[in-house]
Amino acid sequence: MAVAVAAGALAEELVTPPGRRRAGGRRRLRLWRGVVLVLAAIYFFVPIYAALRFALEDNLGHFSLAALSAIPHATGFMSAFLLSLRLAAVTMAITLVLVVPTTIFVHLRHPRLLVAFDGISLLPIGIPPIVLIVGVLQVAPSILKGTPYLLSLEYVVLAMPFAYRSLDAGLRAIDLKTLVEASRSLGGNLRSTLWRVILPNLRSALLSAVILTAALVLGEFTMASLDLYSTLPVWVVNTELLTAHISVAVSILSLLLTWVLLLGLSAFDRRQYKRFVAVAEET
Amino acid sequence: MVHEGHERLTSTLDRPFPPRGTDGRAPARGSPRPGRFRPRLRGALGLLPFTAYIAAFLGVPMVAVIVGAFQSPQGAWTLKNFTVAVHAPYSNGFVQSLELALVTSVVPGILGVVLAYAVHTSRGSFLRRAVATASGVFANFGGVPLAFLFISTLGSTGAVTVWLRQLGIALTANWLYSFTGVAVVYMYFQIPLMVLIVTPALNGLRPAWREASANLGAKDWQFWRYVGGPVLAPTVLGSTLLLFGFGLSAYATARALTNGTIPLTPIQIGAVMNGNVIAGQQNVGRALGVGLMVVILLALAVYAVLQRRASRWLSR
Numbered sequence: 001m002a003v004a005v006a007a008g009a010l011a012e013e014l015v016t017p018p019g020r021r022r023a024g025g026r027r028r029l030r031l032w033r034g035v036v037l038v039l040a041a042i043y044f045f046v047p048i049y050a051a052l053r054f055a056l057e058d059n060l061g062h063f064s065l066a067a068l069s070a071i072p073h074a075t076g077f078m079s080a081f082l083l084s085l086r087l088a089a090v091t092m093a094i095t096l097v098l099v100v101p102t103t104i105f106v107h108l109r110h111p112r113l114l115v116a117f118d119g120i121s122l123l124p125i126g127i128p129p130i131v132l133i134v135g136v137l138q139v140a141p142s143i144l145k146g147t148p149y150l151l152s153l154e155y156v157v158l159a160m161p162f163a164y165r166s167l168d169a170g171l172r173a174i175d176l177k178t179l180v181e182a183s184r185s186l187g188g189n190l191r192s193t194l195w196r197v198i199l200p201n202l203r204s205a206l207l208s209a210v211i212l213t214a215a216l217v218l219g220e221f222t223m224a225s226l227d228l229y230s231t232l233p234v235w236v237v238n239t240e241l242l243t244a245h246i247s248v249a250v251s252i253l254s255l256l257l258t259w260v261l262l263l264g265l266s267a268f269d270r271r272q273y274k275r276f277v278a279v280a281e282e283t
Numbered sequence: 284m285v286h287e288g289h290e291r292l293t294s295t296l297d298r299p300f301p302p303r304g305t306d307g308r309a310p311a312r313g314s315p316r317p318g319r320f321r322p323r324l325r326g327a328l329g330l331l332p333f334t335a336y337i338a339a340f341l342g343v344p345m346v347a348v349i350v351g352a353f354q355s356p357q358g359a360w361t362l363k364n365f366t367v368a369v370h371a372p373y374s375n376g377f378v379q380s381l382e383l384a385l386v387t388s389v390v391p392g393i394l395g396v397v398l399a400y401a402v403h404t405s406r407g408s409f410l411r412r413a414v415a416t417a418s419g420v421f422a423n424f425g426g427v428p429l430a431f432l433f434i435s436t437l438g439s440t441g442a443v444t445v446w447l448r449q450l451g452i453a454l455t456a457n458w459l460y461s462f463t464g465v466a467v468v469y470m471y472f473q474i475p476l477m478v479l480i481v482t483p484a485l486n487g488l489r490p491a492w493r494e495a496s497a498n499l500g501a502k503d504w505q506f507w508r509y510v511g512g513p514v515l516a517p518t519v520l521g522s523t524l525l526l527f528g529f530g531l532s533a534y535a536t537a538r539a540l541t542n543g544t545i546p547l548t549p550i551q552i553g554a555v556m557n558g559n560v561i562a563g564q565q566n567v568g569r570a571l572g573v574g575l576m577v578v579i580l581l582a583l584a585v586y587a588v589l590q591r592r593a594s595r596w597l598s599r
Contacts, residue, residue, distance in 0.1 A: 036401040037410075044421060044471070047432040050442035054435035102333040109329065119587060124341060125525075126580040128532030130549045131572035134556055135344025138351060157341050212423065221426045221535035222549075226556060233427040237539050240431070248435050251428030259420045 048252070055249035067245035071253075074246055080235035083148060087231065088217040090152040095163045095213050098156065100206070103167040104198060107176050114168075121164040124157050132157070133223040148229045155217050162216075163209040170205025211261050218254065345576075352569040364570035373571060376546040381578075383462065383547065384530035387469040392523035394470070395477025396515075402478070403485045414478065421475035426535035433459060433468045433540070460541045468536060473526050480525070484518040484593065514596045521589035528579040528586075548575055 058064040071077055106113050124132075136154055137145070144150045179201065183193040199206070221233040230238070232254070240247040355361045367373065402414045436443050437459045444454055458464050488511055496506045534549040541550075548571055555568035 033401040033405060036397055037405075040398050040401075040474075043474075044417070046443060047436040047471070050436035051432045053442060098333055098336055102330065105329045113330075120337065122583055122587060123337075125528060126576065126583040127341070127345060128534065128549055128572070128575050128579065130532070130534045130552050131348055131576060132341070132344055134552065134568060134572055135346075135348040135351075136340070137556075139343055139347045153340055157337065160337070215423050219423070219426050219428065221539065222553075225538075226553060233535070236427050236431070244434075248431045251431040254428050255420070255424055255432070258423060259416075262416055262419050 048255070051248050051252045055245060055252050057245070059245075067243075067249040068253075070243070070246055071249060074239065074243070076230060076235055076239070077250075080230045080232050083229065084218050084232040087148060087152050087155065088214045090149055091155040091159060091217050092210050092213050094152065094156045095159055095209065096206075099160060099163045099209070100167060100202075103164060103171060104176075104194075107168075107171045108180065117164070118168075121161045121168075124161050129158060129220075129222040130226070133226045136223075137227065148227075148231075151220075151224055151227055151229060151231075152217075154223055155213075155220060158220070158223075159213040159216050162212050166205045166209040166212070167202065170202045173205075174201045215258050215261070219258075348569045348572050348576075351566050352573045354566055356566060364566045367564070367567045368570040368574060372546055373548070373551060373567070376548045376551045377571075377574065379462065379546055380531055380548040380575075383466060383469070384527050386466050387473050387530040388523050388526035390466075391470045391473035391477050391526060392519065395474045395522075396481055396519055398474065399478045399481045399485055403482065415482065418475035418478045418482075422472050422479055425472045425533065427539045429468060429471055430536055430539035433464075433471070437464065437467075460544065462545065465537055465540060465545060468540060469530060469533065472536075473530065476529070477522055477526060480522040481515075481518060484515055487596070488514065517589040517593035521586040521593065524582040524586045524589070528582045531575060531579055531582075 055067050056063055056065065058066055103117075106117055132154065136150070140150055144153070176198070179197050180193055183197045188197065219233055220231070221237070224231040225234045225237070232250070236247050236250050352364055353360055353362070355363065368377075398414075402411055405411070433441075435441055437454070438444065439456065441459075447454060455461075459468075492510055492514075493506060496510055501509070532549060534553060537545060537547055538550055538553065552568045552571050552575075555564050555571075
């Protein structure tokens with residue numbers, strides 16, 4: 001759930017150019033800063049190092065790739081992984097179709113409702129997933145209960161805060177009204193306005209919404225475990241007792257995967273930003 | 284439903300733009316005419332798919348939980364679930380959950396601000412970018428993988444546990460699976476989250492304010508006491524409340540870490556619902572859920588108010 005707010009903030013951090021900062025720094029400050037940064041680095045990177053080491057060790061403590069190469073053959077891994085991927089794809093599709101048009105629509109036609117939407121977008125954060133799934137299993141019709149895609153339908157709700165927030169940040173960063181009016185006055189109809197003007201301008205916001213949705217779905221444990229579906233995280237927990245090395249290896253891989261995706265997003269965004277600056281300077 | 288929403292968007296956009304006055308604003312609407320509120324109705328229809336979805340997949344389940352919390356297993360109205368929920372063992376769980384949420388919101392709240400400030404005042408844009416990205420990753424990195432990261436670090440055979448033992452410091456057995464251990468693990472996603480939320484606010488502190496206060500003879504601490512602090516306070520407080528909410532509702536990390544041995548309310552709800560406890564107590568689980576929701580929604584409401592207050596000075 002942390003995803004939710006993080007996404008909005010991250011999107012803001014990535015969408016907006018870095019602000020002006022106070023120049024100058026005193027030596028005392030620099031020392032203090034160094035200490036803080038080093039301590040933070042230790043806290044955040046030592047566990048990663050430890051997990052990597054554990055994943056690359058055999059039971060006797062020697063270096064070994066056995067755990068990594070055993071992952072694809074481990075009982076139940078493939079089906080759990082594929083299930084998670086399918087759920088992620090469905091969740092992303094529903095999110096895009098549902099949240100993107102609504103967000104654009106609210107920005108364009110009902111800017112006064114933005115405050116209300118901010119509130120609604122916070123709501124899923126206020127409801128613990130464990131409570132939500134209890135309610136869902138209570139009321140869902142049996143046709144939905146019989147399929148894992150019920151989880152996707154709920155993941156859309158869990159992902160909604162940050163999908164909305166990234167898109168909201170993206171839309172606030174562009175002058176939507178002017179763009180739409182310019183497009184209209186050049187004879188563009190709605191479809192070309194949407195596809196050739198609005199969506200390209202939202203590319204990085206869309207990308208961050210999609211990536212963070214995927215990260216959420218691939219890591220979600222609470223709802224999947226109560227709905228008794230063996231998604232990737234559920235599998236990792238259940239397989240731990242048999243082969244701890246494999247569980248840790250999968251965990252560290254999923255961290256690295258998220259990292260690569262987000263770094264890619266950030267690099268992509270910077271390129272966009274540079275191009276934007278270049279164009280602005282030319283004109 | 285979704286498709287319909289799309290159509291609505293089309294039709295509202297396809298209307299010709301009204302002629303504009305010289306001041307760049309649309310002229311006032313003409314006198315009331317028969318179809319006057321059709322645009323408004325149509326506008327509301329555009330929001331329908333989204334609203335309907337949220338109502339169906341968030342609203343209905345929530346109502347079901349709340350109604351169930353007030354019913355006996357036979358379906359009669361009762362408050363008994365709540366009386367069970369406020370007694371042991373559930374009361375202990377609630378207290379422990381609140382304590383854990385408090386510790387893992389206040390401490391990361393402070394540390395997050397310190398870290399964000401350290402990064403903010405550093406010159407390298409690479410560091411800032413790296414920290415922004417890393418915070419995004421770590422903040423999203425809750426749950427199961429996080430638990431395993433720490434088991435291989437501070438578990439009984441973890442790398443750091445072994446180092447500490449070599450240095451002569453022995454952690455008590457199962458330290459990681461205790462309250463303190465879980466708190467240390469929670470901070471792994473709470474601190475980055477705080478950094479993510481606070482950084483934009485720090486960027487909003489204008490250098491001009493600092494220069495102005497320096498010109499007026501203010502010392503460093505006076506700037507923070509009278510200008511910087513009050514401007515940042517709503518953001519910091521609000522974000523801490525948000526962390527509190529996350530700490531309270533987190534289930535996966537604690538569950539994967541402790542296998543359910545620490546009595547935390549979310550874990551107790553999970554146990555009740557899985558039928559691991561006495562049968563017929565499912566509605567007690569719902570009552571516990573209602574309790575959690577009330578506390579978190581209160582925290583969120585205050586967060587929203589504080590956030591709006593913060594935007595008065597920090598709007599970009």
